[in-house]
Amino acid sequence: MNYKHVVVAGSGVLGSQIAFQTAFKGFNVCIYDINEEAIENAKKRIEGLKPTYKSDLGATEEELADTSNRISYSADLSKAVADADLVIEAIPEVVNIKMKFYEELGKVAPDKTRFTTNSSTLLPSQFAEATGRPEKFLALHFANEIWKNNTAEIMKHEGTDSDIFNEVIEFAKAIGMVALPLHKEQPGYILNSLLVPLLDAAQMLLAKEVADVETIDKTWMIATGSPLGPFAILDIVGINTAYNITLAKAKATGDVQIEKVANLLKTEYIDKGKLGRSVGEGFYKYPNPSFNQPDFLKV
Ligand code: NAD
Numbered sequence: 001m002n003y004k005h006v007v008v009a010g011s012g013v014l015g016s017q018i019a020f021q022t023a024f025k026g027f028n029v030c031i032y033d034i035n036e037e038a039i040e041n042a043k044k045r046i047e048g049l050k051p052t053y054k055s056d057l058g059a060t061e062e063e064l065a066d067t068s069n070r071i072s073y074s075a076d077l078s079k080a081v082a083d084a085d086l087v088i089e090a091i092p093e094v095v096n097i098k099m100k101f102y103e104e105l106g107k108v109a110p111d112k113t114r115f116t117t118n119s120s121t122l123l124p125s126q127f128a129e130a131t132g133r134p135e136k137f138l139a140l141h142f143a144n145e146i147w148k149n150n151t152a153e154i155m156k157h158e159g160t161d162s163d164i165f166n167e168v169i170e171f172a173k174a175i176g177m178v179a180l181p182l183h184k185e186q187p188g189y190i191l192n193s194l195l196v197p198l199l200d201a202a203q204m205l206l207a208k209e210v211a212d213v214e215t216i217d218k219t220w221m222i223a224t225g226s227p228l229g230p231f232a233i234l235d236i237v238g239i240n241t242a243y244n245i246t247l248a249k250a251k252a253t254g255d256v257q258i259e260k261v262a263n264l265l266k267t268e269y270i271d272k273g274k275l276g277r278s279v280g281e282g283f284y285k286y287p288n289p290s291f292n293q294p295d296f297l298k299v
Helices: 013-024 036-057 061-069 095-108 125-131 162-174 191-207 213-224 230-237 239-253 256-270
Strands: 005-009 028-032 071-074 086-089 114-117 137-142 151-155 178-182
Touching: 005 013, 013 028, 013 036, 013 061, 013 071, 013 086, 013 137, 028 036, 036 061, 036 071, 061 071, 086 095, 095 114, 095 125, 114 162, 125 137, 137 162, 151 162, 162 178, 191 213, 191 230, 191 239, 191 256, 213 230, 230 239, 239 256
Parallel strands: 005 028, 005 086, 028 071, 086 114, 114 137, 151 178
Antiparallel strands: 137 151
């Protein structure tokens, strides 16, 4: 593995997990985020992952200390990427934000740096030209709770160099991921091609007032044997990401029902600080959500 220095851009739900996992596996990681406030939040998120790695993976104090020692922080993009072999972008799922980011990144990163996007719903070809180095750009998409849901979908766009595609597959394995190569661009990759229609349908049922959150989740859990219903999954995804995706879809289609879903997420959840499991409340309250109660699925 030739990569040593990895930059993770964006340190929200996924960025902080990617940074921690990468450092845990021995790479030097610099977290880049927009300002000092975001950097302070990143530090808290990184600290917050330690107990999870301890309980879920049995990580030792020494391993955890080594992990945080390998992580540095910067709100200055050109300094952050000065020696980067790889940038993993995990900034908001908003086209203009990503476009501006890649234009700037392309200018300040050294020639050797490969760029990957963790975008869930946007295609790498959309940003390839903006990067200024389309052949060194591709998607590297993680699932939430990366340390245990360890899939990495690696997806080329038409202009990605095959050697770089293979390098990123090797990198994904080196950080403990099951590498899942996608040889053609596919909106939503494999996971979200399956998952997004389910989550959309659940939110639509709620917005149309067909049934409440618990009834919808219960139906899915009992009927399919799944341990989580769509709203429990949305709490893990984070309501901000769900909102950004729904709002973009409402704007693109002009569909008033989808707009209703976006409004519901904004007024009933985001505005009330119910941003999902990472903040302790979303559709459910944590750490003891009702769907984990012994009688949740009973008659
Ligand atoms: P988030 O809202 O939790 O975090 C976004 C982070 O980006 C924040 O730290 C914010 O300060 C930072 N940011 C904002 N503008 C920036 C800029 N211009 N430059 C650098 N940083 C900036 O979002 P998230 O849920 O972590 O999602 C990030 C990306 O990962 C999205 O593309 C999303 O589609 C993808 N993703 C999310 C999930 C998930 O379950 N949440 C899963 C897979 C992929």
